[in-house]
Amino acid sequence: MRNFKAFIQAIIGLFIISMSARCYGQVELDAAPMKKAERDALYSTIQGFVGDWWNGSDLYPDPCGWTPIQGVSCDMFNGFWYVTVLNIGPIHENSLSCGRILEFRPHLFELKHLKAISFFKCFESQQRHQVTIGNANWEKLAGSLESLEFRSNTGLIGKIPSSFGVLKNLQSLVLLENGLTGEIPPDIGNLNTLKRLVLAGNYFTGHIPDIFSALVELLILDLSRNSLSGTLPLTLGRLTSLLKLDVSHNNLQGNLLKEFAxxxxxxxxxxxxxxxxxxxxxSIQEMYSLEELVLSNNAIGGDIRSIKWQNLHNLVILDLSNMELAGEIPESVLELKRLRFLGLSDNNLTGKLSPKLSTLPCLSALYVSGNNLAGELKFSMEFYGKMGTRFGAWNNPSLCYPVEVMSTSHLPFGVKPCQEEIKLQESNTIFYGDVNKTFHSISIIPSSGFMSHASYGFCWTFLFIMVLLNSYVDL
Known part of the structure; x- marks a missing residue:
């Protein structure tokens, strides 16, 4: 019996020791050390954007331990914590807020395992304490940095550093809605691993550089909302993996590229x-994967029927408004079964508006206002009810809707009823016709007029009454 108890106690002791070892090991894992140089570099970097008041005193045991900094992520290399992600700005509710006076300290470039940096609504002062992105030291991050983003920093001014071109592992470069100026540096063409290039919403000028020959992995290219000029570079056709191309709201000119094909x-x-x-x-009709095609507000011109629209069977949005297009709306549009938005306003389109457009199963917005369409609208009441204000056909002088639609609340805005047109034609005949001939015909054929019938009826009635009176007097 004593041997059995001793055995049990031994087992319990071993269990306690093993659990202690596991817990101790877990503590060691959670509290893995961060080298002092790494921690000091991180703290100085954060202080440059937040303020020197911040010292990380509430973090235990270090920035990558049990109480990490919101927006800072770490990975372990050779048993030590290293910073891999640094997000500065109010991304989360408990993120560190940026200070009023900010600076890029050189300690940022000592974080040698840094993979991603983002700044969101940090540099917001548009007059005082404006900040530029320095050109120096970016080569120190060339071996690790994969993502670099500046979003909504209106106080971030100056040019794109040409040294960004040394970031050979960069996959995402996003400079969105900042105060950046100057031309797009051709050095960006060296980033042959780049998958996303977003430079939208800044004040960039000059031509789009011909840099796309080596950017064959690019998936997203957004240069919209700048002041770029000139023509599109032919090397855009090399971006065969591209999913999104947005160069809207610029001053670009020239022909649409044949290389779009x-x-x-x-x-x-x-x-x-x-x-x-x-x-x-x-070349547009060769872009079979297109879901959104927006070409509006360009004086492109030409005949809308020149494109085989049925080839673009994946289209969901097609906006060709204000393009000086001519011709009739092609029947091939009726084969776009996924189409939700069709914008054809403010062109020179002619012909009738086919009621078959209402058979497109997904169509929820149709705008054809400001054209030369003619004839009677023959859509059903259900169609007008479904579309509501998303159907626009005003400013087509010869377009009208049938009279029976007037009894419903679904009147197409800005379109006149066809009955009104007929009455107008009749009134024009009366007032502008041969007045003498009209009245002459009435006098020659009195039986055809209402007044003639009334006169004759009155005479016969009067004679009949006189006969009756004479008979009464004789009696």
Missing amino acids: YLKNLTLMDLRNNRFSGGLTL
């Missing part, structure tokens, strides 16, 4: 609000 994987192309011209290129 090579962009077989493109799902969105937005070229609106530029100065493109030269007609619709046939």
